[in-house]
Amino acid sequence: MHQAINRLDKLPVLRNISQSAHRQRFLKNVDQNLFMGVYDTFEAAAASAPPSLHLGYDNEESANIAYVSAISPRDYPAMFWLLRSLGDGMRTFFDLGGHTGVKYYAFRRAIGFPPDIRWTVCDVPAVVVRGRELAQARAPEGSLHFTDRYEDLDGQDVLFASGSLQYLPLTLSDMLKGLRRMPRRVVVNTTPIHETQSFFTLNSIGTAFCPYRVQARETFVESVTALGYLKRDAWDNLGKGMVIPDAQGMDVESYSGFCFDLKD
Numbered sequence: 313m314h315q316a317i318n319r320l321d322k323l324p325v326l327r328n329i330s331q332s333a334h335r336q337r338f339l340k341n342v343d344q345n346l347f348m349g350v351y352d353t354f355e356a357a358a359a360s361a362p363p364s365l366h367l368g369y370d371n372e373e374s375a376n377i378a379y380v381s382a383i384s385p386r387d388y389p390a391m392f393w394l395l396r397s398l399g400d401g402m403r404t405f406f407d408l409g410g411h412t413g414v415k416y417y418a419f420r421r422a423i424g425f426p427p428d429i430r431w432t433v434c435d436v437p438a439v440v441v442r443g444r445e446l447a448q449a450r451a452p453e454g455s456l457h458f459t460d461r462y463e464d465l466d467g468q469d470v471l472f473a474s475g476s477l478q479y480l481p482l483t484l485s486d487m488l489k490g491l492r493r494m495p496r497r498v499v500v501n502t503t504p505i506h507e508t509q510s511f512f513t514l515n516s517i518g519t520a521f522c523p524y525r526v527q528a529r530e531t532f533v534e535s536v537t538a539l540g541y542l543k544r545d546a547w548d549n550l551g552k553g554m555v556i557p558d559a560q561g562m563d564v565e566s567y568s569g570f571c572f573d574l575k576d
Contacts, residue, residue: 402469409476
């Protein structure tokens with residue numbers, strides 16, 4: 313039965329109807345994570361965004377998205393390496409795209425951060441403003457900080473990027489190459505990695521449309537190891553995938569995570 317339905321869906325007329333229905337759902341999205349189109353560049357994906365919503369996260373509506381500060385099953389591999397980092401004496405953590413400190417609050421309860429930890433969230437200006445407001449009441453211990461500058465990663469012990477690399481106009485390797493002192497450890501989680509293809513798509517988050525980067529596995533890993541990093545670990549984020557209904561062969565079955573250590 314499923315094979316028959318799949319064959320029908322490949323007929324031009326039915327495929328066009330399906331794609332039209334998805335476009336309407338994409339445009340009217342309020343609270344889902346949807347994708348549409350395939351593009352060669354970040355700029356082309358941005359140019360395809362309908363004018364009905366903001367472009368990107370740098371706006372009040374996106375800054376106020378109420379992400380739950382809870383630990384999900386796909387957080388545990390990354391948490392393992394963050395905990396190992398603390399055990400190895402690392403104390404400065406750069407949480408790239410960490411919104412209002414969502415992972416800091418979630419992990420703080422489970423890990424029990426030492427008093428000398430310094431956790432810096434890097435995000436767009438609107439989110440940074442909101443994060444600082446919330447931290448006044450939620451993080452009185454003074455360990456949580458915010459910045460909108462990638463350059464503040466310089467000299468940090470650990471770079472933690474959970475669900476954020478896909479939204480950036482530059483790659484992880486380009487960001488690292490611009491530093492004088494690269495982080496000792498890089499922990500990546502919840503990142504769309506395709507087995508063979510690198511491309512961009514357009515993401516609807518309900519409050520905005522965002523250009524969205526997908527990288528080929530080998531390209532991504534080699535771009536980081538070429539800078540002097542050793543891949544220590546890799547894992548799949550089971551249950552977290554990406555479907556682009558109007559682009560065959562571009563779906564990502566499971567997002568990915570990695571841990572890289574800078575060689576001595």
